[in-house]
Amino acid sequence: MERFHPLIHNTIEKGQKVDFYFELEDFDGYELEGLWEDLKVDTTHLSDYGKMAFVGDKKWQEWAAKATDFFTDSEVRFFHLQEKKKAKEWISQ
Template structure:
């Protein structure tokens, strides 16, 4: 399931992902994310995945990929916090398709992830 974290603000969207995600979970969170992006262009995002165990079927995974590709240039930067090797691989896999900075942080790097998400975007080469 998704949980909007209390640290969320117009400049920094923060969500916690736990358990296994279903297509219904995306039906609940995507309208909120779409609304936030329409009101406040280019916020940063923190996705805390430390208790995330995967998706319940291809439909949920498809919704995740669809949202990411639809909004790939709408976020200033994305910090993913996790504790599983496959989550790091997931970040590496999605990074080339994003038009934003995307970085994965291990459980021990939580404060560093938040600091990075709040920081400035690097200049394009």
């Protein structure tokens, strides 16, 4: 997060929304410290986020994408791992 947070600020300073592509292959979840750091950044910048593509293969990852969509004004979509190309095309439109 220490390296990631300045990138968010650079994009915002250019007057742009921050889009995300999350590829969750072999991702089982956060450790508590990582989750806390992520939540601190997200609560500060939720209105600065644009599209979010979640790419994974587990049902809980799809639910996490739906929860994110519910709690943000961002456009959020879940894609299965075999749809990586489709997710990348969507996020870049």
